[in-house]
Amino acid sequence: MTTPGSAATPGSAATPDGTTTTVEGPPDTGSGSDSGAPARGAARLVDALFRAREISIAGALVLLVLGTYLANPRFLSGQGVKDLLLNASVLVLLAVGQSAVVITRNIDLSVGSVVGLSAFACGRFVAGTDHGVVTVLLLGAAVGVVCGLVSGALVSFGGVPALVVTLGMLYIIQGVDYWWAQGDQINAAEVPDPVLGLGSGGVSVVGVPYLPLIALVLLAATAYFLRNHRSGRELYAIGSSPQAALLAGIPIRRRVLAAYVFSGAVAGFAGALWLARFGTVVADNAHGWELTVVSAVVVGGVAITGGTGTVWGAALGALLLTTIGSVLVVLKVDSFWQGAITGALLLLAIGVDRVVNLRMTAALRKRSAPHGNGG
Secondary structure (H helix, E strand, O other): OOOEOOOOOOOEEEOOOOEEEEOOOOOOOOOHHHHHHHHHHHHHHHHHHHHHHHHHHHHHHHHHHHHHHHHOHHHHOHHHHHHHHHHHHHHHHHHHHHHHHHHOOOOOOOHHHHHHHHHHHHHHHHOOOOOOHHHHHHHHHHHHHHHHHHHHHHHHOOOOOHHHHHHHHHHHHHHHHHHHHOOOOEOHHHOOHHHHHHHHOEEOOOOEEHHHHHHHHHHHHHHHHHHHOHHHHHHHHHHHOHHHHHHOOOOHHHHHHHHHHHHHHHHHHHHHHHHHHHOOEOOOOOOOHHHHHHHHHHHOOOOOOOOOOOHHHHHHHHHHHHHHHHHHHHOOOOOHHHHHHHHHHHHHHHHHHHHHHHHHHHHHHHHHHHHHHHO
16 A cells, blocks of 8 residues: 555655555564654655755746846747747657656657657648547557657666667667658648647637647646556656665566656657647657757756656756747847757756755765664
C-alpha cells in the first residue's frame, strides 16, 4: 500500500515528492513511533528543496517578463502573450515526456526527430483530404509510440546505453524523414481547415489558444500520475537507486520501457500539433530541439542523474527558455545568444543540482545521526 507523505521503511523506496512505495520486507524493529521521524523529516526536506527550486524558476521568469515589458510594453500585449503561450506549448509537451525518461536515470535524444517525422507523416496523410483532428492526433501519437518502443526496448531489454540508442535513433529517424520527403514539403493550403484551426484557434469565452490548454491538461495528468500512482512513483525509485528498486521487486525493464513509449507518444503527438500550428512542414522540423528539451528539463529541476524533480518544474524550464528566445527577438539581440544562454543555464542547473544534492545528503545524515546513535 502506498500513501502520500508516509515515512520510508527498510522495505520502501522514497520519492522526492514525499511519497513511498512500500514492498514486502522484514518487520520494522524500530523503537515505537519515533522510528519513522528521520524518514519523515527527510521527505519534507526533499519536498521543500524542490518547491524552492520551482519557485525560484517562476520568480526568474516573472522578473524576465517584467524587465522586458519595461523595455518594450508591447511584449505583454494580447497578441504577444498569445504568441508566447503558443510557442511554448510544443516545448512544454516535449519536456513532460522527457521528464518521465530522465527521472529513471535515462535520456531520450530522439524527441526532436520524432516531432519532425510525425509532423511530416501527418501532413502527408491529411494533404488534400478532409481527415479530422482526432485522426491526425492519433496518427502522430502512433508514430511516436513506435519510435519510443524501439528505443525503450533496446535500452531496457537490450541493455544498450540510453545515450547511444537515442542518438542512433535520432540519425535513423532523420534519415528516414529526408528519404521520405525527397526535398518536398507540406503546404498549409493542403491541410484541412479543422486541423489548422486547432493550431490557431482558441476558447472564445476566455480567448486562450487550444495548444496551451492541451499542454496544461497533459501536464496536470502526468503530474498526478507520477505523484499518486504506484507505477509513477516507481519511476522515481528506479532513478534514485536501480539496485534498491530491483531488490524491492519493481519491474525496472517494463517501467523504463513504458517511460520511453510515453515520451515517444508525447513527441509524436507534439508533431501533429506542430502541423496544426504552422501548417507548412518539411523534413527537418524541430531539428536540434533535443538539447533544448533536455535543457528545459534540467533547468526545471529534474536531475540528470535521475530520481528527483517534477514535470511542473520541467514545464517552467521550458517556458523560461521560450521566453528568453522571445525576449531576445523583442530586444533585437542576435539569435546566436539564445543558444549561448541556454547552454549557460544548463551548466548552471547542473551545478546547482550538484550543490543541492551534496547539501541534502549532509542534512539527511545529520538528521539521521541522533536516531542511529540512539538505536
